[in-house]
Each structure stands twice: as structure tokens, then as C-alpha cells.
Amino acid sequence: MESQNMTYGKCRCCLINGYHQDIMKEYFISGVKEVYFDMIMECFNIFLSTNADLTTLICVRCVERLRDANTFRTMVVSTEQKLLGAVIGDGKDYVFVNGEENLLENDLDLDLGIKTEDVMSVKDEPMDALNKHDDDDFDFGAGIFFMYLCNVSDFDDKHESECELVEGEQALLARWKSVRPLPNRRTLKSYCPLYVKHLNSLKGIMIFPRMIKRFLDETSSKKSSIKSRKVFVTEKLGQVINVANILENSNIIPFRSKSRSGFPCFYCRVIFENLDTLKEHTQEHKKTEVTKILKTYGAECLVVYADVSDLKCTLCSRNVQNLSELKSHLIDVHKKKFYTEFTDRIIPFKLTEESIYDCQICGFKFETFGAIERHMNVHFRNYVCKDCGTGFVTKYRLKVHIKSMHAEGCYPCEECGKVFTTPQKHKNHVDTVHKMVKRFKCTKCPERFSEYFRRQKHMVEVHGVAPLQYKCNVCDKSFDRRYTLSRHMKRDHLEERDFQCELCSYKCFTNNELRVHMVKHNGERIFECSVCKKSYARKKTLKEHMRIHNNDRRFACAVCGQAFVQKCSLKGHLKTHHLEYTLQ
Numbered sequence: 239m240e241s242q243n244m245t246y247g248k249c250r251c252c253l254i255n256g257y258h259q260d261i262m263k264e265y266f267i268s269g270v271k272e273v274y275f276d277m278i279m280e281c282f283n284i285f286l287s288t289n290a291d292l293t294t295l296i297c298v299r300c301v302e303r304l305r306d307a308n309t310f311r312t313m314v315v316s317t318e319q320k321l322l323g324a325v326i327g328d329g330k331d332y333v334f335v336n337g338e339e340n341l342l343e344n345d346l347d348l349d350l351g352i353k354t355e356d357v358m359s360v361k362d363e364p365m366d367a368l369n370k371h372d373d374d375d376f377d378f379g380a381g382i383f384f385m386y387l388c389n390v391s392d393f394d395d396k397h398e399s400e401c402e403l404v405e406g407e408q409a410l411l412a413r414w415k416s417v418r419p420l421p422n423r424r425t426l427k428s429y430c431p432l433y434v435k436h437l438n439s440l441k442g443i444m445i446f447p448r449m450i451k452r453f454l455d456e457t458s459s460k461k462s463s464i465k466s467r468k469v470f471v472t473e474k475l476g477q478v479i480n481v482a483n484i485l486e487n488s489n490i491i492p493f494r495s496k497s498r499s500g501f502p503c504f505y506c507r508v509i510f511e512n513l514d515t516l517k518e519h520t521q522e523h524k525k526t527e528v529t530k531i532l533k534t535y536g537a538e539c540l541v542v543y544a545d546v547s548d549l550k551c552t553l554c555s556r557n558v559q560n561l562s563e564l565k566s567h568l569i570d571v572h573k574k575k576f577y578t579e580f581t582d583r584i585i586p587f588k589l590t591e592e593s594i595y596d597c598q599i600c601g602f603k604f605e606t607f608g609a610i611e612r613h614m615n616v617h618f619r620n621y622v623c624k625d626c627g628t629g630f631v632t633k634y635r636l637k638v639h640i641k642s643m644h645a646e647g648c649y650p651c652e653e654c655g656k657v658f659t660t661p662q663k664h665k666n667h668v669d670t671v672h673k674m675v676k677r678f679k680c681t682k683c684p685e686r687f688s689e690y691f692r693r694q695k696h697m698v699e700v701h702g703v704a705p706l707q708y709k710c711n712v713c714d715k716s717f718d719r720r721y722t723l724s725r726h727m728k729r730d731h732l733e734e735r736d737f738q739c740e741l742c743s744y745k746c747f748t749n750n751e752l753r754v755h756m757v758k759h760n761g762e763r764i765f766e767c768s769v770c771k772k773s774y775a776r777k778k779t780l781k782e783h784m785r786i787h788n789n790d791r792r793f794a795c796a797v798c799g800q801a802f803v804q805k806c807s808l809k810g811h812l813k814t815h816h817l818e819y820t821l822q
Contacts, residue, residue, distance in 0.1 A: 249297040250286070258295035261286070274304060281307045474537040476577035481532055481542055481584055483574050486525045487553050488564055491517055491545040491589070496607040501589075504542070505531060513589045517545070539634040545589040546598065560598075561586055581620040585631070604720065605694070605706050691719070 244257035259265065261274040274296050278284055281304070296304075421429040471479075485492055492504035493516060500511035505523040510516040532540070549564060550557045553572050558564045561584055568574040586598045587610075595604040599617045604610040619629025621636040625644045630636040647657035649664040653672045658664040669675035676686035678693040682701040687693040697703040707716045708723040712731050717723040728734040728747070735745035737752040741759045746752050754776065763773035765780040769787045774780045782804060785792070791801035793808040797816045802808045 245295055247295045248293045249295055249300060250293050251296055251300040254297055256297060258297045259301065261294050261296045272305075274301065277304055277308050281311050471577060472537075473580055474535075474540060476580040477540050477583050478529060478532045480576050480580060480582070481540075482529045483568060483576060484561065484564065484584060485528045485542075485544070487551060487568055487572070487574065489548070489550050489552055490584075491520045492528075492542050493520070493545065493589075495543060495611065513591070513594070517589065536634070538637070539632050541583050541585060541631050543585050543587055546586040547588050547590065582618065583631070585614050585618065602720075603708070609720070 244259055246255075246257050248255055249258055250261060259274070261278070263273070265272045265274075275286060278286060419425075427434045484490065494502040494504055494507065496502075497509065500509045501513065501516050502509050503516065503519060503523075505520070505527055508519070510519060532542075544561075546561065548557070549560070551564060551567055551572075553568075556567065558567055561582070565576065569576055587594065588596065588598060595607065595610050596602070597604070597610060597613060597617075602613065604613060615628070615630045615635065618631040620631055621633050622629045623636060623639055623644075625640070628639060630639060642659050642663065645659050647659040649658045649661055650656070651658070651664065651667060651672075653668070656667065658667060669677070670688060674688050676688045678687045678690050680686070680693055680696060680701075682697060682703075685693075685696060687696065694703075694706065698705045706718060708718070708720050709716045710723060710726060710731075712727070715726065717726065735747060737747070737749055738745045739752060739755055739759075741756075744752075744755055746755065757775040761775065763775050765774045765777050766772070767774075767780060767783055767787075769784075772783065774783065784790075785803045789803075791803055793803070793805050794801040795808060795811055795816070797812075800811065802811065
């Protein structure tokens with residue numbers, strides 16, 4: 239029955255597993271309420287963390303030890319109060335404040351028989367006499383003197399009139415008109431009201447020199463710890479400061495990601511289709527708004543697109559080549575503070591009709607803003623996927639990539655069985671593949687297309703738009719798609735061969751090539767001729783065989799005109815009947 243009222247887990251104090259009580263709940267033991275969290279704080283002055291990930295249980299043995307400690311503390315406090323009451327002889331209770339004894343608040347008017355001395359009756363003692371006092375006499379005299387300071391407002395008007403001006407003050411005030419007179423009791427409140435308020439709060443309280451010494455020591459230690467404390471800057475704050483320094487001290491024009499309607503203004507989100515109009519509008523905003531706007535960005539998606547045409551520093555009008563040079567210039571010449579441990583979040587563009595889709599880093603050209611936006615992940619690899627090594631500008635893009643590419647999908651297509659990770663991808667697949675929804679509209683006419691490249695082909699053939707050409711920098715070949723160019727570079731020039739046969743040293747570029755190669759090792763003949771029932775290991779070989787049944791004689795001899803089904807048959811014919819032509 240006892241374990242039913244307890245929770246199984248680990249004890250917060252001794253880390254023993256078992257059925258324990260909760261330190262945050264109330265328990266009544268013999269009519270006395272116990273909250274173990276409060277008891278720990280009262281006994282040991284330890285404030286336990288309330289982090290939700292930490293256990294809040296305490297075992298029976300630790301509870302017994304805590305009760306013993308609480309009982310001992312209560313006994314010590316009670317005994318100390320009784321002893322102090324017996325020493326003073328007034329029977330009143332004392333409490334401890336910051337380790338020093340003080341009367342309870344209701345007993346602060348206790349008359350100790352100490353008379354307040356007149357300011358003129360205090361005599362200066364020689365240093366020898368002061369050195370003869372023991373510690374107790376010194377504390378008592380200093381305490382009386384401090385009480386005199388705290389009760390300075392009780393002086394009569396006679397002393398006030400005698401202390402209006404100190405010696406030589408009148409001559410100084412006559413010489414320097416701007417100098418204010420020294421404060422007296424009447425003007426002290428207007429000079430320093432907080433000081434007067436503090437003095438009034440100390441009125442009637444006995445202060446000892448050791449209390450002042452300890453207060454000064456604690457104050458000095460706090461100041462030194464504050465000076466030595468390292469200022470911690472979060473990642474987002476550091477990125478905001480870096481971006482704001484660049485935008486405020488240069489002629490860069492920031493803008494938000496391009497939409498179908500045009501380019502949104504960075505400051506007010508108004509969309510402009512004309513690039514020149516966007517530039518003129520942006521200059522109407524004040525650069526002091528930059529920091530405020532940057533703070534509205536999420537911590538994981540802070541990125542700013544910027545026009546870097548004719549880049550220059552506005553502090554000294556110096557022209558610079560790129561953002562990296564501008565950043566170094568602001569740090570070295572103008573001593574601007576940058577947090578270099580944080581990654582850059584400004585993506586450079588040139589807002590002209592000719593180069594808006596040109597990468598300013600590698601020079602590649604793109605057909606859409608979305609394509610160049612995705613391409614920038616190649617140059618700004620701030621966050622890298624651990625599974626495939628793909629880099630991204632922001633942490634948010636990395637999360638989307640992991641969710642879409644590496645997470646298991648749970649949205650299957652009812653038509654073809656393909657599984658997708660998000661409902662939006664599932665919808666796009668169904669609309670494009672199965673329903674043939676034409677999402678791409680021609681910008682010149684009302685015609686619509688299901689694929690982007692079909693629309694592009696239509697614009698070239700019908701409207702005379704220049705076709706997209708992606709030229710290889712190595713061999714001058716051109717391609718109509720950027721993906722084709724990328725595959726060409728990897729296969730032909732970089733000679734990437736990431737797929738290797740497990741049985742031999744063969745390497746290839748694609749998984750399909752490796753699958754074709756594996757036929758040499760397993761020898762499976764899975765492709766069967768429907769006419770003669772012959773089997774082949776490759777589909778390509780079966781297609782060549784089918785020419786025999788179709789009488790497809792496409793390989794003709796250039797000498798005698800005889801035609802053959804296979805090219806190897808033509809080569810054998812040439813060697814046998816026309817050897818002289820083969821040798822030539």
C-alpha cells in the first residue's frame with residue numbers, strides 16, 4: 239500500500255532507484271506539514287533547480303536525515319534566542335540578519351541608555367589613546383559615532399545656522415559663479431535624496447564596524463566579479479550585430495526573397511516588380527530601422543538578401559570588391575565590432591535584369607530566383623547534414639532537408655505506391671503525375687503546362703525567347719538544363735565514381751550502371767525472348783536479339799550493300815570479303 243502513494247524513480251539526493259516521495263508535495267507527519275523542498279532550502283540554504291528534466295523524488299532514508307537536520311537547526315535557533323535574552327536581561331527575542339544580531343522589528347525602540355552627544359562635545363583623541371582601546375571598546379565607540387551620523391537630522395537649528403558655509407567657501411563661490419555651495423542639512427535632500435532616504439532607513443539601528451567592513455568587502459568583490467565576467471552573446475544576437483554593421487555602414491540595398499509578384503521591400507514588405515523602383519523606395523527608409531527588423535527574424539532562419547552593385551563604405555566612401563573585403567575594412571579601419579565566430583547571413587546579388595540570376599561567387603547562371611536561392615547553400619555551408627553532407631545557409635533549411643530526405647515518409651500515393659514525407663509533397667506528386675495539373679503558365683500567353691521545361695520549350699518555339707544554355711567551362715559543351723551540366727562535370731571531368739562493385743574493383747557513376755555490371759558476377763538471365771524463349775542477362779541484349787525476329791537489318795555494307803542485324807556481323811563480313819577496305 240505504501241508504494242501506491244509513491245513514485246518509482248531516482249532519489250534527487252543519493253540517486254538510489256526505488257519508490258520515493260516527491261520533494262515538491264506536502265506530507266503531514268503526526269499533524270505537522272512537511273515540504274522537503276522548503277526544508278532543504280531552510281536547513282542548508284540550497285535552492286534546488288526546478289528543471290523539468292530532473293527528478294523530484296527523495297527516498298525514505300534521505301527524508302529521515304533531513305528531519306534530523308531540521309530538528310537540530312530549530313534547536314540551535316531557539317537556544318541562541320534564549321541565551322541572547324538572558325544576556326541582555328530584558329527577556330526580548332533576537333533574530334539574526336546577515337549573520338549579525340538585531341532586535342526584532344517591534345523592539346527597535348529599546349533604550350540602551352546611550353545619550354546622543356552634541357556635535358561640539360566630541361573631542362579628538364590622540365592616536366596613542368585610540369591604539370590602547372581593545373576591540374570591544376572600539377566597536378562600541380564606532381557604533382555610537384555611526385548612530386550620530388544616522389541621526390544627523392535631529393540637530394537643532396542652532397547648529398544648522400553655524401554650519402551654513404565652511405571656511406573659505408564664500409570666497410570660492412564669489413570667484414567661480416558656476417560652483418554650487420556645499421550641501422547642508424537643509425539642502426541635502428535636494429542635492430542627494432537617495433542618500434537622505436538611506437540615512438532615514440538606518441535611523442535607530444545599531445551599526446557595528448565589523449558590519450561596515452563586511453559590507454565594503456562584499457561590495458568590492460561583487461564589482462571585481464562583474465568586471466571579470468565575460469559577456470555572453472547568443473548566436474542570433476551576434477548575427478544581428480554583424481548584419482546591422484554591414485547594412486548601416488554601406489550602400490547595400492537589402493530585400494526579401496523574391497515572390498511571383500516581385501521583390502518585397504526589406505523594411506515594409508511592399509512588393510515592387512521594377513528593380514529600379516525597389517532601389518528608390520528602399521532609400522526612403524532610415525538605416526536605424528535595420529536592427530529592429532532583424533530582431534523579428536527567427537533564430538533559425540535569419541538570412542538577408544542584398545544588392546551589392548557598386549559596393550562602397552559610406553563612412554569613408556571607399557569602393558570595395560565584395561562583402562568579405564567590406565567586412566575586413568570596417569574592422570581594421572573603422573574599428574567596428576564583429577563577432578567572427580558566427581557565420582555570415584548576407585547573400586549577395588546584383589539587382590539588374592541581366593545578372594539577377596547570376597551567382598556573384600562562382601558565376602553560374604540560373605533560370606529562376608528559386609534555383610539561385612537553392613544554389614547559395616553550396617557557398618554558405620553554415621549547417622551541414624550528417625547523413626549526406628549537404629550544406630545549408632540556415633538551420634531551418636537543414637531541418638526541412640532532414641525531414642524531407644532522411645525521415646521515413648507516412649503519406650503513400652494510392653495510385654503508384656510512392657511514399658512521401660509531407661502532405662504537400664504528396665499533393666504535388668498526385669497533381670503533377672496522376673492528375674496532370676498544369677501549374678506552369680506561359681508569361682506571354684494563356685497556355686499552361688504540367689512541367690517547367692515544357693513551358694520553356696514552348697516559349698522558345700512560339701514566342702522566340704532565347705533558349706537557356708549552360709556551357710561547360712572545360713570543354714565548351716552546352717546543355718539545356720543545369721542538372722545535365724552538373725552531371726557532365728562530375729562524370730567526364732571530375733571522374734567521380736562513387737559506386738563500387740563489392741566483388742571486383744569496378745567503379746561507376748550511377749547505381750544503375752553498377753546494377754548492369756553485377757550481371758557479370760551473378761549470371762542471372764531474367765530477360766526472355768517471347769518468340770524463341772532464349773534468355774539474356776541484359777535487357778539491351780534482348781532488344782538486339784529481337785531484331786532477328788523483326789528482320790531489322792540496319793547495318794549495311796558500304797561496299798556491296800549487304801545488310802546485317804548486328805554490327806558484329808557487319809565487321810565479320812568486312813574482314814572476310816572486303817579485307818582491303820578494312821586495312822585502308
